[in-house]
Amino acid sequence: MPTVYRTLSAVALATCLCLPVKADEADTSFVEDFNEQLKVFINELNIRVAMGYGERSSIVRGTDPLSFYVLPDVSYYGERFFFDNGMVGYSLKQGRRHEVSLFTKLNTEFSFFTDSITGYWFGDAYSGVSSFRNPSPSGGWEDEPPSVDNIAKRSWAIDAGIRGDYYPADYTHIGVILSQDIRNKHRGQWASVMVSQGVPTALGNFNFKGELTYKSQDLVDYYYGVSSRDNVAPNYYYRGRSVVQPALSVHWQYPLSDRLSIVGSGRYMWLGDGVADSPLITKDTTTTFFLGVSYAL
Amino acid sequence: MRYSLITILAAATLIASNALAKQQDVPLPHPQVDELLECTEPLCLWVQPQICVTDNAPAVCKETVSVNWRSEEPLNTCLAFDEQVLACWRRESSGSWLGELTWFGDEILVLFTVDESDLTAEGEWRERPRRTSRQQFLSSLDVLASTEMQIQSLFPKARRRLGSPWSVF
Numbered sequence: 001m002p003t004v005y006r007t008l009s010a011v012a013l014a015t016c017l018c019l020p021v022k023a024d025e026a027d028t029s030f031v032e033d034f035n036e037q038l039k040v041f042i043n044e045l046n047i048r049v050a051m052g053y054g055e056r057s058s059i060v061r062g063t064d065p066l067s068f069y070v071l072p073d074v075s076y077y078g079e080r081f082f083f084d085n086g087m088v089g090y091s092l093k094q095g096r097r098h099e100v101s102l103f104t105k106l107n108t109e110f111s112f113f114t115d116s117i118t119g120y121w122f123g124d125a126y127s128g129v130s131s132f133r134n135p136s137p138s139g140g141w142e143d144e145p146p147s148v149d150n151i152a153k154r155s156w157a158i159d160a161g162i163r164g165d166y167y168p169a170d171y172t173h174i175g176v177i178l179s180q181d182i183r184n185k186h187r188g189q190w191a192s193v194m195v196s197q198g199v200p201t202a203l204g205n206f207n208f209k210g211e212l213t214y215k216s217q218d219l220v221d222y223y224y225g226v227s228s229r230d231n232v233a234p235n236y237y238y239r240g241r242s243v244v245q246p247a248l249s250v251h252w253q254y255p256l257s258d259r260l261s262i263v264g265s266g267r268y269m270w271l272g273d274g275v276a277d278s279p280l281i282t283k284d285t286t287t288t289f290f291l292g293v294s295y296a297l
Numbered sequence: 298m299r300y301s302l303i304t305i306l307a308a309a310t311l312i313a314s315n316a317l318a319k320q321q322d323v324p325l326p327h328p329q330v331d332e333l334l335e336c337t338e339p340l341c342l343w344v345q346p347q348i349c350v351t352d353n354a355p356a357v358c359k360e361t362v363s364v365n366w367r368s369e370e371p372l373n374t375c376l377a378f379d380e381q382v383l384a385c386w387r388r389e390s391s392g393s394w395l396g397e398l399t400w401f402g403d404e405i406l407v408l409f410t411v412d413e414s415d416l417t418a419e420g421e422w423r424e425r426p427r428r429t430s431r432q433q434f435l436s437s438l439d440v441l442a443s444t445e446m447q448i449q450s451l452f453p454k455a456r457r458r459l460g461s462p463w464s465v466f
Contacts, residue, residue, distance in 0.1 A: 042454045087459075265463055
């Protein structure tokens with residue numbers, strides 16, 4: 001179980017590194033830290049880097065689980081402009097408890113087609129098939145199910161849309177997002193509703209989030225459909241269908257000092273039949289987790 | 298607007314306060330308005346404090362606020378804060394209100410005229426159908442005077458984060 005070993009090693013290392021700090025910072029106020037976590041100062045660049053071990057399960061045939069050891073958390077908020085982990089936006093309307101913003105961000109669907117974090121960030125998909133390929137020299141299609149080894153390359157896309165964020169109570173965040181492809185790749189749309197609730201406790205700050213994400217047929221079909229663009233036998237052809245993907249996630253942060261925290265994240269997402277029925281897909285759910293120590297620069 | 302020359306004389310005392318020291322059980326002494334400021338306009342409104350200085354973030358002020366008004370002629374009037382009516386007066390030429398208010402920096406304290414029929418026998422304002430926004434509420438009133446409750450934060454301005462921390466996928 002290499003994953004278990006790697007995770008335990010990361011936690012052990014984190015604990016060794018951070019226990020002496022903890023003793024000096026015994027009076028850490030969790031509630032204050034939690035407030036810090038939920039808001040950002042305007043015109044300040046916030047960079048945190050977490051080191052540990054994380055993994056996202058693979059769902060596309062031929063890929064391994066996506067492992068990562070370093071997780072960045074970068075945000076910059078102006079009065080209205082914002083950058084937040086790859087999302088760039090502009091707030092049109094700001095109220096005490098709500099905000100309406102235009103935004104653009106990288107579509108993360110592409111990350112399922114690579115099993116290296118650098119491949120994800122630099123757009124280097126696993127697949128080496130760049131376009132339509134002829135049948136094998138033997139005269140027929142190799143009877144192999146579609147995988148990243150024999151399908152056409154799926155490109156990364158950039159989406160843009162509008163989001164509304166509402167904060168009905170302390171630590172409660174409700175968000176509604178409508179988004180459309182602007183790079184003419186998947187040519188589809190997605191929409192999401194999410195509710196998150198923070199819970200400060202003596203054991204650290206927890207944040208629970210529930211999401212429902214609708215993905216249009218065009219989006220699903222571009223990434224998970226199988227057609228003549230792919231080098232597979234026609235009996236594997238599949239037309240993707242729109243899906244609603246529920247997801248649950250929990251985030252945990254245990255402050256050790258002003259700059260150091262232990263962080264943990266877990267996310268479980270149901271892919272929906274329109275995706276899971278694709279012959280490219282080997283599972284109907286995906287999990288992501290990370291455990292490590294974060295340092296605020 | 299009937300009173301075009303209304304002057305708002307806001308005796309804005311800067312009160313440096315922090316989150317712990319802001320709970321004031323003892324009400325502020327009632328200001329002797331006539332002694333503090335001379336009113337030469339048809340209507341004067343004094344609000345004290347109108348600005349608070351806070352060293353906490355996000356900036357929120359919770360203060361005991363004293364409101365005084367005086368008019369040349371008797372008025373039927375009410376005082377409202379952020380769509381909430383605090384007090385009303387029937388045929389009075391002056392009035393005062395003392396109470397605790399919480400503000401975030403953009404709330405408006407407004408003195409407005411009412412018809413006598415809008416007041417109950419006890420002198421309270423008959424609630425109108427609820428307005429959907431502060432602007433609609435304010436535009437529905439015959440405003441005599443208003444003042445914005447302000448905050449000066451010693452901290453850099455902060456806003457809520459829209460994205461989820463560590464959300465890279």
